[in-house]
Amino acid sequence: MIASVSQTVDLLTVDRHRSSRLPLPGAILLFSGERPIHVIVPSRDGAVQLGRDRLAALGVADARVSRQHLEARWEQGAWVVKDLGSRNGTSVDGVTLAREARTGERASVRIGDTVLWLVPDAVPYAERPLRVEDGKVIGATLAAVMEQIRQAGDGAVLHIHGPSGAGKELAARAFHSVGGRPKGPFVAINCAAIPEGVAERVLFGARKGAYSGADRDQPGHFQEADGGTLFLDEVGELSLDVQAKLLRALEYREVIPVGASKAQTVDVRLCSATHRDLRERVADHRFREDLYVRIARPVVTLAPLRERREEIPSLIESRLSVQGLKAHSSLIEACMARPWPGNARELLVEVDAAARVALTAGDARVRAADLSATAGTVFTVDRALTTGSPATASPAEGAAPRHEPISARSLTRDEVEAALNAHGGRVASAARALGLHRNQLRRWLAANQLAHEGEDE
DSSP: OOOOOEEESOHHHHHHHHHHTOOOOEEEEEEETTEEEEEEEEOBTTEEEEOHHHHHHTTOOOTTSOSSOEEEEEETTEEEEEEOSOSSOEEETTEEOSSEEEOOSSEEEEETTEEEEEESOOHHHHHSOOEEETTEEEOHHHHHHHHHHHHHTTOSEEEEEOOTTSOHHHHHHHHHHTSSOTTSOEEEEEGGGSOGGGHHHHHHOBOTTSSTTOOSOBOOHHHHTTTSEEEEETGGGSOHHHHHHHHHHHHHSEEOOBTOSSOEEOOOEEEEEESSOHHHHHHTTSSOHHHHHHHSSSEEEOOOGGGOGGGHHHHHHHHHHTTTOEEOHHHHHHHHTSOOTTHHHHHHHHHHHHHHHHHHTTOSEEOGGGSOTTTTOOEEOOOOOSTTSOOOOOGGGTOOOEEOOSOSTTOOHHHHHHHHHHTTTOHHHHHHHHTOOHHHHHHHHHHTTOOOOSOOO
């Protein structure tokens, strides 16, 4: 459970920007003293200045932070982060800061044992402070989605769009709880995991003798969810035949089990979800247009974890605390700097693996060194890095994909030069090929005094 501060400084500044609807750049302190925190520090005159005394005034004690440690200034849609000659240094997005660096509109920063996140607008984080409910970590971005779900109220359907591992079932359960029948059953099924030949009887049930081995009547998920909510994750994976029967069940509120001649009445609210664009599947004739019209509105969209990084320290703490372990600030820093294409599901799996490494070593704190180098990194396919060299085979041709480390520290000069040459000197393109954010590569280039040519993207 989170044992943290939930505090906003300079409330008048936040309130003024809230009423004017002007963005207020600022920092969110997310971790310090081996625990998650949630302290909002709005900028003043476009800058956030942090040091040991300022942190102490906010209720945060960190002896490894210098009295004057960091200045982050918001300039033309990006942050300019400057180390003020601190004793223990500053890192930005997991890369040690030499003196000053210009990053994007969001950046993770570590000073001492404190980790913070720079954002272009701190007001939403003041309006929706991070909270933990029934073990679920809900940050500002996810809280906004939950508000949309509450507004859906007693509607019969809801569609959730979002990447795998981002919490679609959490959103579906929220829909169930606000639907006026929270005591009814909640039945969740992943349509992608149902073999095509059995999907109909899994959903709608089957009568005794309807197929080989059917020695008794079998209820389907619709019958099990009667009086409650049925959650169909990855609904776009259902076959067209089953989609037609699903549409009929929704339209007439009845299902016909396999082998039956009479329909059964069911009263079910349907929550569907997918990581795909159903409109594209309709255009490709892989999803029925009439079913799309029936289930795709209202829709809520879940952001990937990389856009909800305020949740990461609390997700990690909730996972480690049950094992009697604590997170070192280096672990939080490493996880904040990675994109996590598998979202919260991937993060928790990798944190479990890191915990096993720490336990084996007899360490009560889990550190960045315990985390796999490929955990949470961009999934790419090998490509030729030098102009004119033969390309590596694509997965369709039998080549194995690989994970590229997100840290720029392990790069060699030859690798970077080859990537730049292959992409005409364009930093953004070369960074993607190397599995980095473009600002990480820019800082690496500056630190290693490597010039590049060509227009950036």
